Amino acid sequence: TLSGSGAPIDVTLTANPSFGAASPARPLIVALTADVINYDSSESIDYDFECGNGDTWSTTTNPGDPDYVQVTMTCTYTSAGTFTARVTVEQQATAETDVAITAIQVRPPGPIEPEP
Numbered sequence: 001t002l003s004g005s006g007a008p009i010d011v012t013l014t015a016n017p018s019f020g021a022a023s024p025a026r027p028l029i030v031a032l033t034a035d036v037i038n039y040d041s042s043e044s045i046d047y048d049f050e051c052g053n054g055d056t057w058s059t060t061t062n063p064g065d066p067d068y069v070q071v072t073m074t075c076t077y078t079s080a081g082t083f084t085a086r087v088t089v090e091q092q093a094t095a096e097t098d099v100a101i102t103a104i105q106v107r108p109p110g111p112i113e114p115e116p
Contacts, residue, residue, distance in 0.1 A: 009045075011036050011089045013100035021109040028077040028106055034087040036069045043093035051075035052083030052104060060092075080108040 012035045022028035032049055039045055049057045057073045075085060083104040090097045 008038060009036065009089060009091050009096045009098050010038050011087060011098045011100045013085065013087045013102045015085060015102045015104055018102065019105035020107070022077045022079065022106045023109050024078045026109060028104075030075045030077065030085075030104055031072050032075060032085050032087065032102075033070060033072045034089065034100065036071075036089055039069065039091055040093055043091055045069065046090045046092060047071050048088045048090075049073045049075075050086045051077075052085050053077055053079075075104070077104065077106045080106050082106075 014033050014035075016031045016033070017028070018030070020028045030051075032051070034047060034049070036045060044060050044062045046060050047058060053075065055075055059071060061069060061071060077083065083106065084101055085104055086099060086101045088097060088099045
């Protein structure tokens with residue numbers, strides 16, 4: 001039985017921060033948080049995160065809370081650009097999936113001001 005409204009599994013993805021400056025010496029660390037609703041609380045959920053910079057991370061959880069689950073991972077960005085972060089979730093029992101994406105805006109660091 002699906003929890004919540006009985007709708008298919010649903011995931012949202014947020015990035016904190018979603019923009020900032022980065023360089024190899026001063027990387028931008030971003031927390032990606034996947035929030036899942038409408039899942040079968042008796043079955044495991046697989047999470048596959050992609051940072052958009054080549055880094056990936058996967059985990060499986062068996063949530064005890066029937067209405068809500070939240071998984072967070074961090075991504076490290078060392079160069080400027082627009083990166084598309086993504087999470088794919090799959091309910092193991094039903095093979096039901098959902099995907100969420102968000103953009104990360106990374107700019108080069110500004111000029112360093114000389115100290116007076």
